[in-house]
Amino acid sequence: MAGNDGRVSETWPGWSALFSSDLERWSGLDASSPADALDEARSMLDKELAALEKATLAARMRRNSFSPIHRLPPEVLSNVFFILSQTYAPRPSAMDWSNLGWITVSHVCRHWRQIALDNPSLWGTNICSHPKWTAQRLTRSKNAPITLEFTSHYYHGPENWVQQALLGMHRVREVALELPHTHLHGIVNEAFHQPAPSLVSLSLASRVSYEDSMLLGNGSILPLPQPLFAGEAPRLRRLVLVDCVCPWEPWLFRNLETLSLSFTTPNSFGATYLPKLDLLLSLLECMAQLHHLELVYAAPPEFADSSSARRITLPSSLHMFALKGEAKLNNQLAHHLLIPPSTQVLVRSTCNNLALEECTQIMPLIRPVTGGVNDTQEPLRSLSIISGRNRLEVRGWRRHFQPADWDLASYPGARGPTNPAIDLLFTWRAASQMASNMLSNVMNGLHVQGITSLSLGNSSIASSVSVETWTHTLSRLSALEGIYLHINIHPFIAALNEDISPSDESTGDAGPRSFIFPNLRRITLTSIDFRLVISDSHVMIDILVDALLDRLSENNSLDILDLSNCCIEANSVKALKEVVPEVIWDGLELHHADMDYDDDDVDDDIDEDYYGGLDDEFDDDIWADMDGGFDAVHDLQDVFAMIHG
Secondary structure, eight states, X not given: OHHHHHHHHXXXXXXXXXXXXXXXXXXXXXXTSOHHHHHHHHHHHHHHHHHHHHHHHHHHHHXXXXXXXXXXXXXXXXHHHHHHHHHOOOOOOSSOXXXXXXXXXXXXXXXXXXXXXXXXXXXXXXTTSSGGGHHHHHHHHTTSOEEEEEETTTXXXXXXXXXXXXXXXXXXXXXXXXXXXXXXXXXXXXXXXXXOTTOOEEEEEEEOOHHHHHHHGGGGSEEOOSSXXXXXXTTOOEEEEESEEOOOOHHXXXXXXXXXXXOSSTTOGGXXXXXXXXXXXXXXXXXXXXXXXXXXXXXXXXXXXOOOOOOEEOOTTOOEEEEEEEHHHHHHHHTTEEOOTTOEEEEEEXXXXXXXXXXXXXXXXXXXXXXXXXXXXXXXXEEEEEEOSSEEEEEEXXXXXXXXXXXXGSSTTOOOSSOOSEEEEEEOSOOTTHHHHHHHHXXXXXXXXXXXXXXXXXXXXXXXXXXXXXXXXXXXXXXXOEEEEESOOXXXXXXXXXXXXOBOTTTOOBOSOOOSOTXXXXXXXXXXXXXXXXXXXXXHHHHHHHHHHHHHHTTOOOSEEEEESOBOOHHHXXXXXXXXXXXXXXXXXXXXXXSOOOGGGSOOOOOHHHHSOOOHHHHHHHSOOOOOOOOHHHHHHHHHHHHXX
């Protein structure tokens, strides 16, 4: 402060001399002077104060222009603001309307504000995110392309702002609307008759409660108007429809890179609007640039002509193929498709009232993805299996996973490592032996000779993988090097030293003993109670030690045994170390009550896919809320630091 006072004392005489003559004019006035004279004096002094404020503002602007941030050209700052606008949209908060989002940058200083105002693209980004500002942002965006995202999830109110934004459909680049059925119907029928020459992405979700869908019947599905966009949307690359249907015309699909057609319930009335099988195949065949294809309860209905032997090959550009719905319809469509081996495949099939063979008829479509097609295709290296009384989940990756990679997948319901090459889920009703038989059929449909890492768990405590499944189905994993188990391991232990060598047909004599997984070198066990008494007073730990000794005697020794969160005593670990060279133990001597059992593990035979809706991962991918809670100032500082560095 002392330094500032010194600077003021240096400059004040000059400013005092500048204004002293003007101030002297009113030296003879006081509060008792005539009212007219006082009013005139106040008016003149207000003008002087306004001039002083203007001079002060000019001085502050000049001072700000000396700050390091002004070394950046306006074009760079403009690009930084645009990047921020993609992730930090202004939105009305629950308490007030003060969430400015990226617009905060226009309140920092006049220079930044002018840069923001001079960039129309900024104001056209997610233009309805703060509804009451839509009109002003439309004006400031001038003729720049606009993007529009509006969902009733975060704001409940009239959609006239959306309709206002869509009046200029000729410059709309992206549209993502998730609204109640009646509101969305009014918007699309008013706006979507216009040409859309700039439209790149269209995402629509019509939301109707289950009760309303039963009342509305076919009316619960929203058909888009015809002709859509007056037949003009040449730049359209992404089309995502949830409980909406579009005209099945080639011009609309020809340039698509992403196509997602979803109906939110398996008993949806959308089948009435779906194309016949031959038409759908023709549309898929014309999409030469397709990257992502998702069909959720959107396979052609049963009454489509499926007798044709026609098969089409989806383009080599395809990265992701997702098919969800009734197994019979999924199988019918899959029979007519060939997909590139490099494609990631996600399948959700509900197999109610189907024979076992029918449930897995989709496997020929999937097998090329798992390897063995040619030398250039990397085969599956890691496999995750979660088995239950009424569900089977199988996922596979093209790289070898260590125990740490499986940690996220150790509990039922956990998604685990991302981007699997295959992600399969089959669900059904009842049938106690269905799981093991289904697993056998699925494994027979995969190329598994390259699998080196396996994670296996149960979706319920009551279900388990039998000894026969280990010895007859999973024994096909001859290259297996590591196993991660979060299940009832007694059948696995029993299978470890089971002799699977065939007998001599001529003499009936057994050949040399042969065990499953001859290359097995590492076992990871988590949340296992080794003190359980299995049968004949045999404790789990003793059975495991005997099995490992038996394999050791036949030169099938184990190198590493991992134990985590297990109910086991130090003496038992010591016994294991006499059989296995390296035992990795977390040192926890848990009692049964301390173990990490989850009551939710109990399978109530509820089929989530059957009773409703998209899986969470797809629903979130399509309708992700971009309100990430970014701190605008800190984000900008980070960007500036990178640029300055």
